[in-house]
Amino acid sequence: MSEDLEAHKIMAMEPEKRDRVINAAMKEFAKGYKDACTDTIVREAGISKGLLFHYFGTKDGLYSFILKSACEVIYNEYLALIDLKQSDIIEKVWQMTLLKMDLSYKHPALFEFLAKAYVDLQENPNEEFTAFFEKTRSIAIDKVLADIDTSLFKDGVDPQKAANIILWTLSSYSTSQINTSMRMEDYQKEYDRYLEEMKDYIEILKKAFYK
Amino acid sequence: MSEDLEAHKIMAMEPEKRDRVINAAMKEFAKGYKDACTDTIVREAGISKGLLFHYFGTKDGLYSFILKSACEVIYNEYLALIDLKQSDIIEKVWQMTLLKMDLSYKHPALFEFLAKAYVDLQENPNEEFTAFFEKTRSIAIDKVLADIDTSLFKDGVDPQKAANIILWTLSSYSTSQINTSMRMEDYQKEYDRYLEEMKDYIEILKKAFYK
Amino acid sequence: MSEDLEAHKIMAMEPEKRDRVINAAMKEFAKGYKDACTDTIVREAGISKGLLFHYFGTKDGLYSFILKSACEVIYNEYLALIDLKQSDIIEKVWQMTLLKMDLSYKHPALFEFLAKAYVDLQENPNEEFTAFFEKTRSIAIDKVLADIDTSLFKDGVDPQKAANIILWTLSSYSTSQINTSMRMEDYQKEYDRYLEEMKDYIEILKKAFYK
């Protein structure tokens, strides 16, 4: 792969500088591939245009690298932390939601970037990236549905569909809250209200689907 | 507002030509504001570049107009058709889903355009458009929640939150089905399976939240 | 062919402007494809950068067009004027040399451009252009050798090889003279000396190879 020709260069980068580039690029690529401007990235990362291309070759090469980085972060700091022994799916999804919130605090542009990347992928199919997403998605699903205790569900409830409703509810709620003005001063207060309300939903779902 | 300077011009347009522009532009803007190319729009609409700018002033002006048109369509062909007397919220949401499917058949690019417009709005905040979206959204919510018969819900279930779960479930399911290969030959079959499965979810939700 | 998509645009150009572009581009491309700079071309042609690309699409499209134009000029203003009935090959070559000089006066960059194009072709093979060159070359050779009166040659002289020596001599002499400081003031004087000396060579060749 041509990307690999650059890979060792990237790895040899001063880590602090590399992180600046990754952050700036992820934030910019969250606009979508075409709308992202390399000028903005280098300005924000505090490096010259030439250097960016020295390391990453092309805009595409940079994008690839950022996407791979994002996938790695998802894997190492999210999927790997899921408690496989938790057999109560609502509890598991709840814990995953908390992990996700932590992660989105540490990497503010991560999920937005990945969401846009997913959309870009529909429009510009790319085998390698499709594989990435598919792998990540199937790992995620496997982990979520691994060793679920279906006996917790009320009789007559399709566990698969109920699980979907649970997942959709929590992720829709999260999305609906993203646009709330998360200003720093009242972040903690907002965050607490957010958790509180999510717990309410958890309770409703439990009452609805569990024995 | 500068848009208004153009407004009467647009209204003076030959309606058939205006519709061609609206359709072409909506389809193109479904790519997102920046990725949309005015050349493609004029080519598809069969008018000259000069004329487009004669009527709409700027790309932005065209975008504004298309967004307003989309909102009007949503209002006239969706929100206005909601049966306000239906007090069973699940039934109402179900009927709304059917309306939405009809609409998305009549205006293939409409929802995609609005989804992209909503995202663009996050990135390039614009008072006027935010107001549009907010107004449309609040009207929608008002209509959905108007005269809901809360007595249908089991005791102890927050009707507002349950309504949200219902809405989120149906819209998440819809979204999850978009990428399914909707090839023309098996469209009808797919469509039937789609309705069938959605009915399953309706049943689950009813059992979960209704007495 | 994609070039043809642009072709009608180019034909619709204001002829006087098109000629300015052709001249500027031919002169610039005489440096070789890569060394030619579109900025220089547009500056010299007195048009904007955008317009150049409006008409020709890409640097490559412009190059293609210029190459085709050059081939047409060669065909119409050189090959087509060769006197096929002239059976004395030395006389024919002599007349061709005069035609070439006229042409190189009317299109100063033409031969230099074609020479560089030929070299570029070796390095970046291109089927279409190779065909062009081959066709032009074979037409030229056919015309030169058509109806040659071999009885003019001394016995024992291979007419084909002798013809080559004649062609090579005249074209080498021409090339050797190109670098002479053809300043405008003494152009006529230089030109006369040039013709005179070339006639000397003609005489030598006649004495050498003819009965």
Next chain:
Amino acid sequence: MSEDLEAHKIMAMEPEKRDRVINAAMKEFAKGYKDACTDTIVREAGISKGLLFHYFGTKDGLYSFILKSACEVIYNEYLALIDLKQSDIIEKVWQMTLLKMDLSYKHPALFEFLAKAYVDLQENPNEEFTAFFEKTRSIAIDKVLADIDTSLFKDGVDPQKAANIILWTLSSYSTSQINTSMRMEDYQKEYDRYLEEMKDYIEILKKAFYK
């Protein structure tokens, strides 16, 4: 001259390394000055970018040096080997052709480089290089024409012009053969055919101009 500032540095280079640079650079500059890329040169020579510029100052400085080297090679391994005592010019030119073929075998890029350098010179006149070429050329001509036995020529033949025809014929023939597919497997066969045909031309020229 600024080049001289670097000259002693270059001389201080490890000879084996210098030769690697010369070979790599000559091969690369055979593409023409602008098309040559210093990155390729340092990669092929196995030295760092910094070192190249440490020794040669600028791309131009490197080019100068390579050009001088090439001229030296031409002088030492070509011009110096011409047999001055050979008074039969056709024989002398024939021997020179053989020397040239040997040299082009030992230094594959040499003549191609010099040919491109000569063309570059037309476009970017440079006193120093022009002087180089002129000096080399005049030495070559002096050597060729030194002590020519004009009594070999038929009466009435201008020996100078006849010599030119002889030179032009052999060099044009060589050039015309360059593009022939010199694949390795049939190199020897091609080479023999080449010599054979060249001898034919020699015979023709002798018959034409010699008593």
Next chain:
DNA sequence: GATGAATGAGGGTTCATTCAT
């Protein structure tokens, strides 16, 4: 109203050259 030629700022990419180590 209607056209499309014309413009130029902006974006991705290359590459000679410099400089800290």
Next chain:
DNA sequence: AATGAATGAACCCTCATTCAT
């Protein structure tokens, strides 16, 4: 001496917008 990271000017190309006809 030796390295290669770092820079920025220059290049090709796109596209919203204007304007003469």
